[in-house]
Amino acid sequence: MSTVNKTSRVLGVAFLLQFFTSFSSGVFLKPALIAPGSISEIMIKIADNPSLIRAYILVDMLTALGIIFLGVMLFLTLRKRNETIALVALGFYILEAALLAGSRLETFSLLGMSQAYVATGQPALLETMASVALKSMDFVGSTLHMLAFCPGGILFYYLLYKSGVVPRALSLWGLITVLPLLIGTLLVVLGYEAPVFLYVLYMPFELVIGVWILVKGINEASEPRQQSAIAYASA
Numbered sequence: 718m719s720t721v722n723k724t725s726r727v728l729g730v731a732f733l734l735q736f737f738t739s740f741s742s743g744v745f746l747k748p749a750l751i752a753p754g755s756i757s758e759i760m761i762k763i764a765d766n767p768s769l770i771r772a773y774i775l776v777d778m779l780t781a782l783g784i785i786f787l788g789v790m791l792f793l794t795l796r797k798r799n800e801t802i803a804l805v806a807l808g809f810y811i812l813e814a815a816l817l818a819g820s821r822l823e824t825f826s827l828l829g830m831s832q833a834y835v836a837t838g839q840p841a842l843l844e845t846m847a848s849v850a851l852k853s854m855d856f857v858g859s860t861l862h863m864l865a866f867c868p869g870g871i872l873f874y875y876l877l878y879k880s881g882v883v884p885r886a887l888s889l890w891g892l893i894t895v896l897p898l899l900i901g902t903l904l905v906v907l908g909y910e911a912p913v914f915l916y917v918l919y920m921p922f923e924l925v926i927g928v929w930i931l932v933k934g935i936n937e938a939s940e941p942r943q944q945s946a947i948a949y950a951s952a
Contacts, residue, residue: 725935731787732927738780746773756848763831774821784814795876809869820858823850860905867899882935894919
């Protein structure tokens with residue numbers, strides 16, 4: 718029987734927090750600052766909008782904290798199914814958060830370089846430095862960060878599927894759609910351009926599962942408990 722208790726509400730909130738912070742950062746804040754164009758145009762836009770890029774950094778810091786928060790809640794929910802797998806998955810989530818947070822050091826340095834670029838007459842050397850910082854920020858904060866997420870997501874969603882704490886169709890959606898994410902991320906690591914469709918199917922998953930858990934709760938009669946009850950009854 719599904720129950721809405723304190724733990725399930727917190728897990729639902731964790732999924733929703735992760736969705737909204739990452740969605741706001743990737744869909745609104747980053748494109749407003751770092752749109753396709755020359756590095757000169759990007760630097761001028763950043764220098765003209767320092768509060769916006771600081772907001773971008775702040776939201777990604779919240780995203781990093783949300784990743785750890787979600788990982789801890791998933792670990793607490795699923796450790797009875799397999800504590801070792803849940804702990805490894807949590808480790809990947811912590812690595813993901815660390816990579817995202819670390820990449821924002823490059824974002825902050827990009828702000829300083831952009832302001833100096835405008836103030837000093839747009840020297841070519843600062844364009845080169847900013848281009849390197851931007852590529853480093855994207856590679857660590859987008860590609861490597863996703864590379865850490867994918868194995869952690871696969872392990873957690875596998876445990877969600879096996880435990881039955883949420884409908885198996887829902888956990889199977891997450892499990893299946895993480896695989897194209899992993900393929901796309903590996904393509905980018907190897908220097909290829911990943912098709913957008915590899916990412917689209919996963920995008921609404923955290924929103925949907927977060928709302929489901931918040932409204933419907935989780936199934937506390939997980940499989941390990943059922944097996945224990947059967948074993949006790951037959952003893």
